[in-house]
Amino acid sequence: MAASTETKQPSTSLGAELGQRVRANLQTITIVLAWVAIVAIFSILASLEGKVFLSPQNVSNLFRQMTVTSFLAMGMVFVIVTGNIDLSVGKLAGFVSVVAAYFQATIWYKLIPDQPMIAAILSVIVGLLVGTLAGVLQGSIIAYLRVPAFIVTLGGMFILTGLILLVTQGKTIPANQPGFSYIAQGYLPAIVGWILAALIILFLFWNMFRSRQRKRKYGFELSSLTIDLIVNGVFSLVVIGFMYLVNQYQGLPFPVLLMFITAGIMTYVANNTRFGRYAYAIGGNREAARLSGINIRRTIFLIFVLMGFLSGLAGVVLASYVGYGTIAAGQGYELDAIAAAILGGTSTLGGVGTVFGALIGSLIMATLSNGLQILDTPPAWQPIVKGIVLVLAVLIDVYFRKNR
């Protein structure tokens, strides 16, 4: 094969190649650096008040706080990538949280008394089902009856607001069964955390060598081994550092584990399945996708089902996190989720966006909330600062694009 003999040794210098890599991932790197900058600002401001922003306890809290938004944002990436929007996710998560609370507080103890573990599991299942069902409903109207997603989910948001009032009767419902509380409040033992960290690092390097092997097989130009090792080394250090920090407190929070697992699955779905490919193709050029034999309606339907399921998951974690269901549950979360997806580089024009970006976006949103709380800023400033950061981030992005 001509291809295998053409395998070139990289002729460019290490620095030039590193620069190339940086340029190729500029958007991701920019957003990560933006987060680092925000953390640095809060650290300095906190230290002026004699507080520590990056304390093990606060890092642990920060990641726990971002989980609910992150589930919503990860689904939102797919929704926005196909050129749609979902305004109902916040209220849906809120509704799921009150339903999960309602079943625990008023139903399970009558049907299955003294079985808190089973009650907790059933509550989770009910929550996920309710979310998925809402997704099925909205998805069918959007994909098959062809009502614009903006309108369907705006209506959904109204309806869910009413449903929350119906279920709660305006009261607060406790959701604090021990098993159920573990979902958002539990911690993994330090040793389990370290084993996980080791597995992740092993996977990173295995994946690196596998991908190099594949490139060699197809005669692609290999990137320098040194750079690959540096990149993976940095990732490994981040993993170790993170695990060390959270283990200094109580260990890896269970919802954070849930978030990372979800992110892993969603990234895989985006890159390695037909469903994912079709979603990006539809967003990139709907007409080309249609003529390529892609079932556009079914793909969009499934995306809203997935969004519903993730809203259900977010609702379950939310109920467990706050320990009760209230009428204000999920208020404004859809805005956080949309902002997080966009901060993470999802294009409102469709076709572009990553799950990893949405995760970083959620982290930025949570960092802003958390940092302002630490500094005892009045709550009014949280949405103001978030709004400024969102517009500023997109402004900088637009500016860089124009001047490239």
Place this chain on the structure above:
Amino acid sequence: MSDEFILDIRNVTKRFPGVTALDDVSIQIRRGEIHGLCGENGAGKSTLMKILSGVYPYGTYDGAILYEGRELKLENRSIRQAIEEGIAIVYQELTLVPDLTVGENVFLGKEPVERGSINWNRLYADTREILANYQLDVQPQALVRHLGVGKMQMVEIAKALSENAKILILDEPTSALSEAEITKLMEILQTLKSHGVTCIYISHKLEEFFRITDSVTVLRDGKTVTTQPTRDLTLEKLVHYMVGREMTERFPKGNRKPGEVIFEVENLQAQDPNDARHTVLNGVSFDLRRGEILGIAGLMGSGRTELVTTIFGEYGKVTGGTMRIEGREISVGNAREAMRQGLSLVPEDRKGQGLVLIQSILKNISLANLDQFASLLSIDADAELKASMGQAKNLAIKAPNLQVATETLSGGNQQKVVIAKWLLSHPKILIMDDPTRGVDVGAKYEIYKLMNELAEQGVAIVMISSELEEVLGMSDRVMVMHEGRSNGTLNIADASQERIMQMATGIA
């Protein structure tokens, strides 16, 4: 004599990192002439246009441009300034707002305002005057959405003229026009010329230079090859200047041996998907043989594209008629079903319908065929890559690697990606809707060669084309459409441009 030339481009060089797009280009354009500009894709035509329109401002290139005897200095990104200077461009992709009227489009951004509100009467009166002056046959109050491509182009021209353009640059104006519309455009250009407007005429259709231009400049690899009066040129000479080598034949001779009938369409009828009262196909019949190239000719609006998209299951409702593949009657409800029956469609508009421009070559090639490599839960990336690389090599797609976004490729290479995508499903019947539109001479030749190879391997090919020479040069038989009907099929030996035009216009 500075008065003789309205535009004097002197030794212009424009460099980009890694490439020199224009290398010491000099062109002199006489006042009031129609000056043809030709060259393959990548020869530097678009770069030159971008300099003249101010996209690449003064100072970003070397050399000088004298306009009306003084140096043209367009500031940063100010396309407005070029227009005010009197240089207007009508782009290949039309830039009208479909939901505004003709008048609103013509005066977009410069509406006549009196005391803070738009004087609509004046706007429409002025529009009517411009249209009448240059004999443009369009109603000022018509909604642009309802116009055909030919009329839209007239509106574009009117828009340029409303700015008192002295130089009008037309970038491939005829790529979407029918023969009748092209003739009309030629008349309009003559009218403009008689009004003293200078035109720069860019086209891939070389015959047009001989119909309309006074002189022609040929660019190749960013250099001026020659400028000559059109009367001293021949088609062969022009091709020679463009490719730098003698091209004895524009259409490669294949060794096609059409076999048995594989596909039959009988009395096919279909409705407009947006308007059920409007039937677009009123009975189309033809048959297609294995290893044959069947040309479909017809004017714009004759239903050619509607015919092939209907066959592919992606147009309106089929209201009558039958289709048979290998004797079996088939019904096709969407593209996926069509592909399952062994059909492939290279669509008309490669950017709008063929490619996901922001995605890589690899993803575009495999998009329609992921089923070959994927189970429910995963895509076999190795198999995908191998198959796509095979197609890319087969079609000689020129790109650093398959990860490059298709938006960065030249028109010819983009078209090759679309063709690669549709060959990956190994079709029995390949439908190509205007496969060489906006593609340079070299890439055209490669596409023709590929069509011959496929036909020799037994693939049955349907080729729609707006260029009669292409139809005559490549087909074994020609089916001519007229107003949604098949108006007969000619063996290539009996076909001529006149005969086809007569059938396409309903005279015969």
